[in-house]
Every structure is written in C-alpha cells, then in structure tokens.
Amino acid sequence: RPHSRPYMAYLQIKNETYSTRCGGFLIRPNAVLSAAHCVHGKGNVTITVTLGAHNIKKKELSQQHFRVGRWVIHPRYLNYRSGNDIMLLKLKKKAKMTKYVKPISLPSHNETITPGTECSVSGWGQTSVTGHRTDVMLEVDLKVQHKKMCEDSFKGYWCQSMICAGDISGRKSTYKGDSGGPLVCNRKAHGIVSYGYEKSPFPKVFTRVSYYEPWI
Structure with a gap:
C-alpha cells in the first residue's frame, strides 16, 4: 500500500x-541508517535523501528532500563480505514528522530474531536480473533462515553480526538498488540489505542491527 x-x-x-541509488530508513528526525557499501570506495560523493516517497519519479506532496551533512561508515568496514556493512547519515535539517514520514524502532543490543520469522523488505531496487528498475516502492516478505543456510553459501558469514533470510522458492528477493533498506520483523528494523549472489535469489545476507546498537 502506498506510504x-x-x-x-x-x-x-x-x-x-x-550516480546510484540505495535504500535506507529513518531512525531519528535527522538520522538515517543504510549500508556502508553504498558509498564506500566511490570517492567524493554527494548524498540526497528523500523521505515520504512512493513514486520516486513524481513530485508527491508527501515527499521531503534533504542533503546529508555527514555520514559515518563503521570503522571496521572493509567490504560487504567481511561484515560491518552499516552507515549512519546525519541530515542537514530535521525531517518534519507526518503520517508519511516517521522513524522506525530498532531492536535492543543483541536482541535476536528466531528462524522462521516472517519479515518484510521494501525498496526501489531492480525487479529482475535484466535490469528493470521500479519507480514505485515495492515490498517482499522473506523468512529468517537458520544460520547454516548462509554459512554453507557464504564463506565470511558470521551469525553474530549478520542475519540470513530469503524466500526458499526463489520467487521473491532483494536486488540491486535495494541495498541499505531495512529487514523489518515485528515492527522493528532488525536487518539492513547487504549482499547475496547476483544470480541466486536465495539466501541473502543482512547486517544484524542489534549487534551494532551500541555503535549507533
């Protein structure tokens, strides 16, 4: 449903x-969380954040636009496969809280999420491997998987700081452009879209937000 x-x-x-796009999520009126790999290694970048959007190509009255004053990549981030794929952005101005713009709650430090829990991921990423992009925000439901599923698929998977999730049928997945968006379970942002194999929709790796709560 829009908005x-x-x-x-x-x-x-x-x-x-x-020029590239990523997702993110509002955690305070002037703070957004996203994935470090969205900006790491890209040199001197400018970041614009749009809140309250459904169709990113339209000038919706609900939208609020912000320049990012500064951003902080986790100090131990090297590349997305080595973990710590998290970035905090500070907006130059505080967002105005409306029914279209509200922060999401974060889990407490080391709060866990049980395998089998159904979560959702939203974003404006590509909808197919052929590169089709969506202008409207789409959402998929993904289940949290047992850590072994990702340990068997990805060499650097570390369950303390990462969450393994996906749709076992392979019909639903995150893809390019969804990076940085939240994995929402029980109305909290438990994960951040991080990485997976390009040609395989299942499983996917998410940064575990609860592990980084003290850093945030």
Missing part, C-alpha cells in the same frame, strides 16, 4: 561520473 512504510528513505548518491 505504508513511512520510515523508508531513498538515497541518491552521486559523484562527477557516477
């Missing part, structure tokens, strides 16, 4: 030669 995820943030990341 049913008022915490969602759309990130436009640009430098002189490059």
